Amino acid sequence: MGTRRLPDTAPLSRLRDEDLSRLLLIRHFELTVQNLFAGGHLSGTTHTCLGQEYVPVALEPLLKDDDYVFSNHRGHGHYLARFDDPEGLLAEMTGRHGALCAGVGGSQHVRRARFHSTGVQGQSLPVAAGTALHLRRTGSDGLACVYIGDGTWGEGAVYEALNLAALWRLPVLVVVENNGIAQSTPTSRQMAGTIGGRAAAFGIPHLCVGSRDVNVIREQTAAAVATVRDAGTPAVLEFRTDRLGPHSKGDDTRPAPERAAAAARDWYLRYRDRYPEQFAPADEAQRHRMSVVAADVLARPLSRWEP
Amino acid sequence: MRGGGRGRGETVAENLNRGLHAVLGADEGAYLLGEDVEDPYGGAFRITRGLSTRFPDRVRSTPISEGGVVGAGAGLALAGDTAIVEMMFGDFVGLAFDQIVNFASKTVTMYGTRVPMRLVVRCPVGGNRGYGPTHSQSPQKHFIGVPNLALYELTGWHDSTDLLREMLAVGVPALLFEDKILYGRPHRRPGPVDDLFRAEPIGTTADGPPVMHVHPVGLPPDFLVIATGGLADRVHAALRTLLVEHDLAGHMLIPARLHPFQTEVVAPWVRQAGTVFVAEESTAGGTWGAEVAHRIAQNCWPALSGPVRLLHSRDAVIPAAPHLERTVIVQEETIGRAIREAFLD
Ligand SMILES: Cc1ncc(C[n+]2csc(CCOP(=O)(O)OP(=O)(O)O)c2C)c(N)n1
Numbered sequence: 263m264g265t266r267r268l269p270d271t272a273p274l275s276r277l278r279d280e281d282l283s284r285l286l287l288i289r290h291f292e293l294t295v296q297n298l299f300a301g302g303h304l305s306g307t308t309h310t311c312l313g314q315e316y317v318p319v320a321l322e323p324l325l326k327d328d329d330y331v332f333s334n335h336r337g338h339g340h341y342l343a344r345f346d347d348p349e350g351l352l353a354e355m356t357g358r359h360g361a362l363c364a365g366v367g368g369s370q371h372v373r374r375a376r377f378h379s380t381g382v383q384g385q386s387l388p389v390a391a392g393t394a395l396h397l398r399r400t401g402s403d404g405l406a407c408v409y410i411g412d413g414t415w416g417e418g419a420v421y422e423a424l425n426l427a428a429l430w431r432l433p434v435l436v437v438v439e440n441n442g443i444a445q446s447t448p449t450s451r452q453m454a455g456t457i458g459g460r461a462a463a464f465g466i467p468h469l470c471v472g473s474r475d476v477n478v479i480r481e482q483t484a485a486a487v488a489t490v491r492d493a494g495t496p497a498v499l500e501f502r503t504d505r506l507g508p509h510s511k512g513d514d515t516r517p518a519p520e521r522a523a524a525a526a527r528d529w530y531l532r533y534r535d536r537y538p539e540q541f542a543p544a545d546e547a548q549r550h551r552m553s554v555v556a557a558d559v560l561a562r563p564l565s566r567w568e569p
Numbered sequence: 570m571r572g573g574g575r576g577r578g579e580t581v582a583e584n585l586n587r588g589l590h591a592v593l594g595a596d597e598g599a600y601l602l603g604e605d606v607e608d609p610y611g612g613a614f615r616i617t618r619g620l621s622t623r624f625p626d627r628v629r630s631t632p633i634s635e636g637g638v639v640g641a642g643a644g645l646a647l648a649g650d651t652a653i654v655e656m657m658f659g660d661f662v663g664l665a666f667d668q669i670v671n672f673a674s675k676t677v678t679m680y681g682t683r684v685p686m687r688l689v690v691r692c693p694v695g696g697n698r699g700y701g702p703t704h705s706q707s708p709q710k711h712f713i714g715v716p717n718l719a720l721y722e723l724t725g726w727h728d729s730t731d732l733l734r735e736m737l738a739v740g741v742p743a744l745l746f747e748d749k750i751l752y753g754r755p756h757r758r759p760g761p762v763d764d765l766f767r768a769e770p771i772g773t774t775a776d777g778p779p780v781m782h783v784h785p786v787g788l789p790p791d792f793l794v795i796a797t798g799g800l801a802d803r804v805h806a807a808l809r810t811l812l813v814e815h816d817l818a819g820h821m822l823i824p825a826r827l828h829p830f831q832t833e834v835v836a837p838w839v840r841q842a843g844t845v846f847v848a849e850e851s852t853a854g855g856t857w858g859a860e861v862a863h864r865i866a867q868n869c870w871p872a873l874s875g876p877v878r879l880l881h882s883r884d885a886v887i888p889a890a891p892h893l894e895r896t897v898i899v900q901e902e903t904i905g906r907a908i909r910e911a912f913l914d
Binding site for chain 1: 598600626627629631632634636637638639640641642643644645646647648649650652667668671672675676678679680681682684716
């Protein structure tokens, strides 16, 4: 517990086609987003999850339809792992017809069924605790899953919510995507102690996951997720991962060797090299799908909204 | 509820307690969360007495985590439940500012379609009790003009059961400011206030909660004071003195909803009086009164005899020592003097 295990580089196992496709959909969605920004087709800001796609894809089958999922600023992958809807999300980001939230929320504020994202760090944890309290009263075996980054552990709201969740025995699953950096500040420059140590302080079980293998992750985390659901108690799952792209747009301050090292750990290249025949057509299919989606969405009329 | 309340008449605190019992009793998805709200303590001001005994799962004493607990309330509301969260002192609502402004109120419309949020954050506010700078403030002004956030204030006349029902029915998060000084006072019914003044509700329910109209019987207004519930007694005392000693007939309007302000309801009385004051306990600067004055000027400009005048506390921290506190917080005498001076101008 609490040790900073390096992400493992063990050979990746072969994925089911649908898992691979979902990973690649997210990858090509994010690459498309970057291109659209470069081409001036997207306004505002966005944060891509390049490199981290496998986290929500691995967790998705462990979640149920009536679970609440709270996502953050880096949330495209969280959404796409749950809903096969790149059109709705891209329309949201471009303010086009068919937008998920009429173009009001944009990249960081989307809602669909029980999925919600917000652009304020840490804000979702207390809210998740509240939804978990609701689930418990109604006798549901649902849980509230909250994605946060390592940097978000600087927010007091996180601790208030962990305390509530532990004290009131609430089914809250905190998924930490620890990519070693928050915007421009390395984790080592903003966090004293460890995430595991902080969870331990509340008596909350903590599991550190270094693998990027979707199959392995499911195996490693299934029991912890089931405990949250069945015992109705919180847990923290910490993924040691890498952010491959900039924080938002063109703002990567990491030295080149560090970025190169992160790129070398990318599941995408490792999987491509290991399963070329499965990978190549799947990759091409998702690349093509996203180019069709982008062309379709950009051709739509602007979204409408009445406050 | 404690027995015997009705015989000697109900206090404002008892009326509010009854309102909370009604909300929790009528809705099995209604929660009340707050610091020390469980029995036997029943909250720092004893407003929640009896609730945890009757609804043990849904009335919960919480850790000292205002932001976290309002966030949990917002989560309940997001899930379709009803949440009432008590701040021990309204001064601490700043700790929940993000959850109120950036989550609960935003959620109503930021996801493109309307998401009803039945969340009420109760804030005991106001001074004149010697609690000092961080336990005496009136933070209403910090929350004015937030889209989808409604501000209400307890008055000695409005029935809390009706008010809470109305606040929750709207489906937007609400803050309920409760002047602590009112808790121990008798809860009044519309009708005679004393030998000279009467209180009557005006405004239809479509406009929001009724506005209480307190006026000297049979006398048209020489001036009008729009006052928060917390200040109503001080304003009433000043109006009485002005009538008896200076022959000035002042009317008072007391809205239970501060924001959005029901301009249309007060406009006929503004036009009739011409001279208008807005009274609240907040310290000077960026006040509720400034917002109300602006709306009145926009709506009733030709009928006004002069600028709408603001009556509020001084631009200072609120001292603990009673003799100092009195010099900062707006009092009956301050109100009376300001109104007399306006007529001498
Ligand atoms: C309360 C708050 N403070 C600051 C920000 C600006 N901000 C957006 S993302 C970010 C970094 C977050 O880092 P981390 O939690 O590690 O997530 P990552 O970006 O690495 O996925 C910051 C500071 C914010 N959105 N909310």
